[in-house]
Amino acid sequence: MRDMTMGSNVSLTALSENTESAIVSLGWSSPTGEGDADVSVLLLNADGKVRSDADFYFYNNPVAADGSVQLLGKEPTGDGSEDRISFDLTAVPADVERIVVAASRYEGARFGELNDLKVTLADAGGESLLRFVIEDAGPVSAIIFGELYRRGQEWKFRAVGQGYESGLAGLATDFGVDIEDDEAESAAAVSEEPSAVVPPDAEPRTTLEAVPAPRPPADEEAAPKKRTTRPRTAKKKVTPPRAPVKSLAENESWKQARLFPVSALKSDRDREMRSTSVLLSVMAQVPRFGRRITAPFGAPSGRMETFTEVSLPHGDTPRRPDGVIRVERAGKLWTALVETKTNGNPLKSDQVQAYMDIAARRGYEAVITLSNDVALEGSPLVDVKIDRRRKHQVALWHLSWAEVAHQAQMLIRHEGVGNAARTWLLQDLLHYLQHENSGCHGFQNMGSAWVPVRNGISDETLCQGDPRALEVVESWERLIRQVCLRLGGELGQKVLPAQRTRRGIDPGARRARLADQLCVEGRLQAELRVEGAPGLLTVSADLRTAKLRTSVEIPAPQQGYPLTWAKRLVRRLAEAPADLHVETLVEGETGGPRGTLERLRPEPADLLPKDSATRITGFRLSLFKGMGSGRGNAESGFIRSVDDAVHRFYTSVVTHLDAPASGRATAKERAAV
Secondary structure, eight states, X not given: OEEEOTTOEEEGGGTOSOOSEEEEEEEEEOTTSOOOOEEEEEEEOTTSSBSSGGXXXXXXXXXXXXXXXXXXXXXXXXXXXXXXXXXXXTSSOTTOOEEEEEEEOOTTOOGGGXXXXXXXXXXXXXXXXEEEEOOOOOSOSEEEXXXXXXXXXXXXXXXXXXXXXXHHHHHHHHTTOOOOOHHXXXXXXXXXXXXXXXXXXXXXXXXXSOBOOOOOOTTOOOOOOOOBOOOOOSOOOXXXXXXXXXXXXXXXXXXXXXXXXXXXXXXXXXXXXXXXXHHHHHHHHSHHHHHHHHGGGTOOSSEEEEEESOOBOOTTSOBOOSEEEEEEETTEEEEEEEEEOOTTOOOOHHHHHHHHHHHHHHTOOEEEEEESSOOBTTBOXXXXXXXXXXSSOOEEEEEEHHHHHHHHHIIIIIXXXXXXXXXXXXXXXXXXXXXXXXXXXXXXXXXXXXXXXXHHHHTTOOOTTOHHHHHHHHHHHHHHHHHXXXXXXXXXXXXXXXXXXXXXXXXXXXXXXXHHHHHHHOEEEEEEEETTOSSOEEEEEETTTTEEEEEEEEEOOSSSOHHHHHHHHHHHTTTSOTTOEEEEEEXXXXXXXXXXXXXXXXXXXXXXXXXXXXXXXXXXXEEEEEOOOBSSSSTTBHHHHHHHHHHHHHHHTGGGGXXXXXTTOOHHHHHHO
């Protein structure tokens, strides 16, 4: 990876042969752990100005309709966060000469308060190509980190590091963006006047709200003024901002102390011991969390104590399970032995078998295994023999680290634990689990069969009955279960895989049938049931075209007119991506009229069949994106691309279908839509 200095530039093709697309990551850390910033992108023409305000991408306008720019959002790092931007350089319009990548802070915060300011660039294969570190940013609230620019037929990158004291608005204005006045926007945000509502046929906007023109005096005749469509750089606030607490550190190099440090973890054994101790201690100190983890395994509700590195006799040599959980209720004990693995290490059958035997002899109730892998119905992760002759039977359960993080998220963000100290403990646990050095990141590898199966589908040499296809289907099912956990943790709602098979069907036989379908059709598919969503969310990965499709089907209303349905649907999707595909579902036919949202916005009637007698049964909404080729969870990996596709589809499309577009919708309108 090349280290850049301020003002230096480099050709991307000189660093990699795979530069048709790129991921630019902006990172920083904070001494308090609370510092943050927002990225923004500007597309500039030969004059160094945006062609229109639509060339300004930020938190209120995160995705380009042509797919050339997509703000992927933040990910936590060790002491801060990293904000990623995806660029499809082949889709950038020909009249765009430069792409400026910047970041800004808000509420009076300055970049001089942050540490480790840097920008990195990776190619389409996920390989990091360059890095630019900004030293001594100073009291500025916006910084241009770097820019991509054309030279002939190739793209180059320049390290910039230019600061702006005037913030995001000043930066954007310098490049020709017409910015709204914040005070006018604030007034519009709280206005209850009907004029503040966006009309149904309005052009798509980059702002969250339209700002009405000032009302003229009653005795003055004036022509109505046109509403502004300028981008709003001020974030919409629900509650007054809290004054930041000044750090007591003598200088910014001091790092905040963590209850569960991760910097000293050097080996897998260290990670396993630390992770077990961290998890079990929080389970004992946060009863609601401990209960949430153990209840599915048959544990009673009672006083919980947890232990690590307990020595138990077993033949000539004692065994030391990673942990023990004991719950007391009414004088009776429920006991489970715990075996953990981190960093993708597999569970060992002989080790688990020994713990099962110990538990059976001592009258314990369960053995719980914990790893990054995800257990499947009817397909245990380890094979153990259970002596059916024993009067006392021991249950074997598995838990994924992704499930642990999911339960912590649900309690912290949505349900609460009723105590500030316990909430702080859960937050520190979640910080630990999400740290790159903890080794507790959930399912992250599609397995050794992934690449051969993809190649076999591509060159049509994969035959039905190939065991590698079954392995890929099992990995796909594990991935979908983990995607459900992550989405459910963010939403605070139940998200579960939907199986359209009869009860009692053998899971192994079902997966074998799906493996044969994969060999023939070259496609993996799954359905997610999201609580409160209007329909099942479908995820399809076409291995022949390397495309991911996320879609949802919504039924047609029982009352009203088809044209009204089409107009209301398009109006609901005013803030959805322009490349969203909308298809009309008609009775007795394979498909009806279809088109992108960009084309349908001015003409919703194009969704209606030519034959007015044709019955419309519903609408299908779909987004397409390229899928990663790697089997892992890197930037270019398949797992990351599926996770990102589901998250983008739900947040940019499905959320607009959950409730009426206006809070003033009537009961009749709600029933119709």
